[in-house]
Amino acid sequence: MSRSSEGRLIVISNRVSAPKGSTSGAQGGLAVALAAALRENGGIWFGWSGEVTEQYTGQIDFQRNQGVTTAVVDLEEQDVEEYYEGYANRTLWPLFHYRIDLAEYERDFAGGYQRTNERFAKTVRPLIEPDDLIWIQDYHMFPLGAELRKLGCQNRIGFFLHIPWPPRRLLATLPGAKALVEAMFDYDLLGFHTQEWLESFCDFAIHEMGATIEGDVARVGDRCVRLLADPIGIDAKEFAQASAGVQARLSYRRMRDSADGRDMIVGVDRLDYSKGLEERFSGYERFLIEHPEERKEVFLLQIAPPSRVSVETYRRIRNSLEGLAGRINGEYADVDWVPIRYVNQGYSRDVLAGIYRAAKIGLVTPLRDGMNLVAKEYVAAQNPEDPGVLILSRFAGAAEQMKDALLINPYSAEEISDAIQQALRMPKEERIARWQALMDGVQKEDVTWWATRFLDSLRQARPRIEEPA
Incomplete structure (x- = not known):
C-alpha cells in the first residue's frame, strides 16, 4: 500500500x-x-x-x-x-x-x-x-x-x-x-x-x-x-513463517507425538451455529460407520473457543456439541483411542500454525460464512513436500477462490464422509498439485x-x- x-x-x-x-x-x-x-x-x-x-x-x-x-x-x-x-x-x-x-x-x-x-x-x-x-x-x-x-x-x-x-x-x-x-x-x-x-x-x-x-x-x-x-x-508470508517458528514447531511435534502414528483431522472454529459443527460431527460419525477399518487410524481434533456466552443460542449450541461429542466417543472409543478430541479454548496463531501443519486434513464446513480465513491459514501452514488436504464447504465465501479444495455440501453427512475417505487415500502427487494451486491464490490475493x-x-x-x- x-x-x-x-x-x-x-x-x-x-x-x-x-x-x-x-x-x-x-x-x-x-x-x-x-x-x-x-x-x-x-x-x-x-x-x-x-x-x-x-x-x-x-x-x-x-x-x-x-x-x-x-x-x-x-x-x-x-x-x-x-x-x-x-x-x-x-x-x-x-x-x-x-x-x-x-x-x-x-x-x-x-x-x-x-x-x-x-x-x-x-x-x-x-x-x-x-x-x-x-x-x-x-x-x-x-x-x-x-x-x-x-x-x-x-x-x-x-x-x-x-x-x-x-x-x-x-x-x-x-x-x-x-x-x-x-x-x-x-x-x-x-x-x-x-x-x-x-x-x-x-x-x-x-x-x-x-x-x-x-x-x-x-x-x-x-x-x-x-x-x-x-x-x-491472510498475511500468507507471515503465516507460513509462523508455521516454521519455534512455537509452531513445538506445537507440531506435540501433535505428532500425541497422534501416535494416526492421521489427524482438524477443525478450528469459533463456537457458533453458522459453523456447521453439529453437521461436521455427524459427517465424521458417518465416516466411522462406513469405514470401520479406519477406526483407530484417524481422529478429529475440534478446537471451538466459546463466543457470545451471554446469548442463549450460543449456550445451546455448546451443550448440544458436548452431548454429541460425548455420545460419539462413548459409542466408538476404545481404551487406547477416542475418535473426537473436543477442546473449548483458543490458541495463538503460531500454535495453531503447528497444529494445522500436523493435520492430514483441514475440515472447514460452515453452513454459511462470509469468507473463512481458517481455510487459508490451513493451506499456508502446510509442508510443501507433504501437504494435507483441505475439505471446504461450498457455502463458505472462500470456496469461490479455493476451487482446488475438496468442496462439499456441509448439510450432507455422506458428502463429508466421502471427502474424508478421499482425502485420506489421495496420492501425494495430487495432494501437492492441489495444495500448490491453493497456495498460489492465498499468496497472490492476500490481506x-x-x-x-x-x-x-x-x-x-x-x-x-x-x-x-
Whole structure:
C-alpha cells in the first residue's frame, strides 16, 4: 500500500484490536491488515473499548502502539444489551447467515442499534478532517455512514461487510429492511467478500427499492453507491513463517507425538451455529460407520473457543456439541483411542500454525460464512513436500477462490464422509498439485491485496459536494 497524499485513513469498527508484539501470535488477519493500512496512511482506528460505563459521555481514550493510533469509547450497559448483544448478534447475525428461525426482532434492539450508531457518529465526527478517507467495518455499523452525513461529513466513506448478504426473501423478513439498505446509499463504496453477496444486495435493491445497476454502480433516485467484490485474505508470508517458528514447531511435534502414528483431522472454529459443527460431527460419525477399518487410524481434533456466552443460542449450541461429542466417543472409543478430541479454548496463531501443519486434513464446513480465513491459514501452514488436504464447504465465501479444495455440501453427512475417505487415500502427487494451486491464490490475493483494492477504489470515488444549507 502506497501512502496517499489525500489525507489520513479513519477506520471505524465495533471493536478495536490494538497492534501487539509479534510474539503474541494472537492477532487475526483483519486486525493485521487494518493496522498495516493505518501505518501506511496515518490516521485513527475508532470503536468500542469493550468496557461498560454507567453513563455514556463520549470520552475517548487515545493510545498509540506500533505506529497505530487507537481511539476507543465505553458504552452503557443498555447499549451493549440492545446494540451489540441484541440487534447485531440476535437479529442481524442469524438473519444474514440464513437462520431466520433464530433471528429475534425486537423494537428495543433496533432502537438501541440506531442510538448507539448515532453516538458513535457524534463522537468520532470531531476527529475527522476534510481530506480523510473513512472505512467502516461490518454489520454492527450499517447506518453509521448516514449518521455522519447528517453531521455534515462529505468525506469519501467506504463500508465493508465481513459476513454474507442474505437473499432478498430472507432480508425482507427484517422489519425496517428498506431503511437499512437505503442508509447504505450514503456510502461511496460498498465491499463484499464475494460476487454472490454483492448480487444478493443488488437483487434486494432492484426489486424492493426500484434501484438500477449500471456497471458497478447501484442507483436509487439521485443517490448512488459503487459496489466491489473484494475477498479478504491472510498475511500468507507471515503465516507460513509462523508455521516454521519455534512455537509452531513445538506445537507440531506435540501433535505428532500425541497422534501416535494416526492421521489427524482438524477443525478450528469459533463456537457458533453458522459453523456447521453439529453437521461436521455427524459427517465424521458417518465416516466411522462406513469405514470401520479406519477406526483407530484417524481422529478429529475440534478446537471451538466459546463466543457470545451471554446469548442463549450460543449456550445451546455448546451443550448440544458436548452431548454429541460425548455420545460419539462413548459409542466408538476404545481404551487406547477416542475418535473426537473436543477442546473449548483458543490458541495463538503460531500454535495453531503447528497444529494445522500436523493435520492430514483441514475440515472447514460452515453452513454459511462470509469468507473463512481458517481455510487459508490451513493451506499456508502446510509442508510443501507433504501437504494435507483441505475439505471446504461450498457455502463458505472462500470456496469461490479455493476451487482446488475438496468442496462439499456441509448439510450432507455422506458428502463429508466421502471427502474424508478421499482425502485420506489421495496420492501425494495430487495432494501437492492441489495444495500448490491453493497456495498460489492465498499468496497472490492476500490481506494487503484486499485492503489495497478497497482503498484504491474508495479514493477513485467522486467526492460529494456539500449542498448549501
